Amino acid sequence: MIAPLLRRRTLIAGGAGLMLTGCDRVIQQPTVRTILFKGEDMHRGLQRALSNRDALAPEFRPDQMSPRFRTNGTRDPGTADYAALRAGRFADWRLTVDGLVARPLRLSLADLGAFPQRAQITRHDCVEGWSAIGKWQGPRLGDVLKAAGMRDSARYVVFRCADLYGGAPYYESIDLIDAFHPQTILAWAMNDRFLDVGHGAPLRLRVERQLGYKHAKYLMRVTAVDSLAGIGKGRGGYWEDNVDYDWWAGI
Ligand SMILES: Nc1nc2c(c(=O)[nH]1)N[C@H]1C(S)=C(S)[C@@H](COP(=O)(O)O)O[C@H]1N2
Ligand SMILES: [Mo]
Secondary structure, X not given: OHHHHHHHHHHHHHHHHHHHHHHHHHHHHHHHXXXXXXXXHHHXXXXXXXXOOOOOOOOOOHHXXXXXXXXXXXXXXXXXXXXXXXHOOOOOOOEEEEEOEOOOEEEOHHHHHHOOEEEEEEEEEOOOOOEEEEEEEEEEHHHHHHHOOEOOOOOEEEEEEEEEEOOEEEEEEEEHHHHOOOOOEEEOEEOOEEOOHHHOOOOEEEOOOEOHHHOOXXXXXXXXXXXXXXXXXXXXXXXXXXXXXXXXXXX
């Protein structure tokens, strides 16, 4: 009597074991992957909540500036509109500030130069794995948004650029913590000269707590919005829409 019972138990146990093995392979793998992904999201969320979003990015001494600062992405928008602005040395260029603001603005380079200026020597970190230290100057984005009378309903700031990259308009967006961060500036000067075309003339964003692709070059328009839905493909930026880069690229 004992032998058949044992055999049966063994069979049941063996069966359960097989089922578990089956689960491991077939059912649990996606589950594990889902949990891992959730963990990653949670980790990012935590990192974001715990990191002091107001902390300053490191600033450097003039002698630490990179002798060569490479260009990346668009190096010349090359459109007829941009070529015309460039030919006029950007005298006719205006930055539109609109969206959820009480007073939409159209600012010339001279207008931007009339705001209090901030100069900073910072390190640019590209997601592709290179960095360079350069000096940037311009008004704080926060001061420009205040001048436009940004409304309380605004949640994000969207940056439209003059260039198409791979045929699609380059754009980016940041939240209000970064928009009002003291080192977030609209830079018209780099290394004590007017921005050159390669680096985003006549104006680019510097958002020093984030990776390079957030630093939109060739700025044309700054728009305060309450949602990123309906802009581009809705993920808040060119790379976010097209290559799945993170919207929040904090460093
Ligand atoms: N309008 C626009 N802004 C852009 C890009 C671009 O292609 N178009 N490339 C981004 C990327 S990936 C990086 S690393 C930096 C490069 O800035 P730089 O050319 O001044 O080095 O600009 C960012 N801003
Ligand atoms: Mo980049």
